[in-house]
Amino acid sequence: MAGEAFARQLLDHATRLSGTRIPDLVAADPGRAQAMALRVGPVYASFARQRIDPPALAMLEGLAARAGLASALRALVDGADVNGSERRPALHTALRSGIGRGRAARDAHAQALAARTRMAELVASLRGSGVSDIVNVGIGGSDLGPRLVVDALKDFGDGRFRLHFISNVDGSEVQHVLRGLDPARTAAILVSKSFGTWETLLNGALVRDWLGGGERLYAVSANVPAAEAFGVAPERVLPMWDWVGGRYSLWSAVGFAIALAVGMQGFEALLAGAAEMDVHAVEAPLEANLPVRHALVAVWNRNALGLPTQAVLPYDQRLAQLPAYLQQLVMESLGKSVRSDARAPDLATVPVVWGGAGTCAQHSFFQALHQGTDTVPADFIGVVRPAHAYAGNHAALLANLLAQAEALGNGHAAEDPQKAHPGNRPSTLFLLDALTPHSLGALLAMYEHSVYAQSVLWGINAFDQWGVELGKRIAGELLPSLRGEGAAGDPVTRTLIDEIRARS
Template identity: 75%
Template sequence: MATAAQRIDSTLAPHARRLAQARIEALVSADAGRPHDYALRIGGLYASFARQRLDGDARAALLALGEAAGLRDAFRRLFDGATVNTSEHRAALHVALRSALSETVIARDAHAEATAARARMADLVAALEASDVTDIVNVGIGGSDLGPRLVVDALKDFGTGRFRVHFLTNVDGSDAQHLLAGLEPARTAAILVSKTFSTQETLLNGAVVRDWLGGSERIYAVSANVPRAEAFGVAPERVLPMWDWVGGRYSLWSAVGFSIALAVGMDGFDALLAGAAEMDAHALDAPLAQNLPVQHALTAIWNRNALGLSTHAVLPYDERLALLPAYLQQLVMESLGKSVTPDGVPVGLDTVPVLWGGPGTNSQHSFFQALHQGTQTVPADFIGVVNPAHPHADNHAALLSNLLAQTEALANGYQAEDPQKSYPGNRPSTLLLLDRLEPRSLGALIALYEHSVYAQSVLWGINAFDQWGVELGKRIAGELLPAVQGEDVAVADPVTRALLDEIRARTARG
């Protein structure tokens, strides 16, 4: 039986060779129907793949690859609660947080637990709304920070105005020092978000906040480890649950989104989940050729393995989505940054690209020079919003014109007499357009990326739901902490010993 690497190589390599000299502009010109045939609309989200460097035969080969990898069955296994996280022997049922699309017992039970937790969260939201609290500090890191932070920032136009929501994540004490300096303890509550309630950064920052508040009476927790939260001083009635079948980077739909609900209200939070549920149903039921997450995933596989492109940019042309690239860095690179299969066998081909980006039009004045004229081709997702939430029509027209111009310029290029002023073009991109940026459409957009990541993991034959690569550094840091604090402990690595000596020599005393 062919491995994932063999299947991808044998399927795509002939088309990659055939299209090695193909120009995106020529592919578009040769097919009058391409602008429409290479596009999909799901509710308020429109996607155009017309400026990807592939043709109909390559697309057919990609679809055949998806069929051979069993993508339809893989999505059904995900939704049914099969053990897709094989290294930790767990399901990955983040979809059950927002939709009930399976009749299996494990999926129904997970959805029921999520619904009950959401009802408890609604009660806590109501209690806080009735209090004199004006500021909320969400203390967490990774998936306990990036998702809620993104959503709160993106949906600021839908905020209830009842609370100012802040995020404390970095273990660097400067972060806590500067944040708390602008708040009043008597009018502030905090949420500590940690599945195990053993995350070093969260506990250290939580202790700083607890001391600043003068106690834990206004501290809430979201955790799977209630005893640890209680030991920290959080009363059980103020602890909302997490589960081992939801990974941190897939958890904003759960009580991890407590800060989201406080920012936009429970109606806004429910609308966010409804948008994700709409994308869930589409991912599960739509044929592969009309399946937006699958098409997004197949395009990513083409760019990475057929064209050999090693990075990918995410470029939102809406300031409210400025944090999306950072959120997707974790979702994509933590999920797909794997070099072996669940059987421990080398994958045999390149997996995740380096994902990066920033908002337009700011980015046009920084790194777009390299996108247009650099030696490396960087495929990109451009994301725009058709209808703004502000009255400044001229600004929005300029924003959209720049969005359209950049995708056109990257694809078509421009030849000038002076080579320094020429643009090679042939740089592929996907354009995602939201009718409006609102809770429902944002939920659909984030779920699109989640399902695309899962589809890519299936195609590559890797596990998208573990993250063992983050553990080694944390373990070594724990071993080194006593030495950094001044204890006389053995340190094996000679470079680390020299660095510790330098730190000790330069540490201010008294």
């Protein structure tokens, strides 16, 4: 767990390296490119352009060892109550692998296998039903994960179903998604663990009525009675559990939409890729552990270098949803200003995660990445083998990926200061052999384990999200006021409500 002593060590190493630039680190060590790279199955990661040297990295690995990070990773998969504030485990790993040794993990894995069997039966029945379009209704983890994976793996579907997603409570999204669909050939999946998620129920009611009832309505929920009361037959309700947080749930029946898009075989391959990373995370030594290395670099950038944001830059259009997915995974998990022991953290915690897909992002915000006053560390993600035959396009894409990472790291001197690039801007570069269900599963699981490792180092709980609830509660209190039924809110809100009602 981070403390004052660790903060001093970070400062000492950061001060020692303050005059050392990334090109200097690379030039001083001919073997750095190889030594700072790790591979797990189809995922290769190069940390050579991070502003860190072997002594600083060894210091971080020593911190991880003293914090009991290896034991913490094992406790996660074994089913210990790692979610302290809610006194329960976080067993998303049990959804995809049976490596957990505890009773809770074994039971969870058995439940996951049973749910997967039921999901396979529903997938098969839908394939023979004449349905052509599937609408997934959910928000947060019930939307971002399935939306990302369906989009990323579009080359692996057989085209049997077209997938659509509704998440925003804004009725415009419902209107635009349903426009042009035939209700007689459409089925909908309502995804809500509690079946009390406000946005999902509002949108779900619109979709149910548009369908003409619940005949082609499916649900993924822990609250079967509420789903039944909504009009979903119990045989069309797949389970969720309180030991899986929403942002970690795409591996469960929340991935029903994924299985419909890529088939059960593709879904199983996604889980297998994640399971491969699970085994690596709990068995690899800290110094050769990919998610641990990623976490240590993240802590270094946030705390030693004082960099408050993190860019995610996938150089594959199929991964365009990855920054949004990681925003929730990282910022909901690590957005804590209180440690698990109720004390304030000794160090800053969560970075702001943002980004976009290359090469489009190069023509958007890369100017600020290269010449802005703030340094933004970046994760670049590339794919070696494309799923198309346009070799020239893919070569250009990879050239841009490599060039941007090199330019950010090395910079460019120029007599005209307007044309100078300061460089020394750190990045990690991931290469997937190909974008497949297996490699995508491994990559996403890597990020999950990295986030958990960061939480252990900072001493915070990665699995609760109390900060999501306050605004939702206040919104519920304000609804009557928007309808003209009394007054609620503070003076500013009441003035705004008057302005809204005057123009409604």
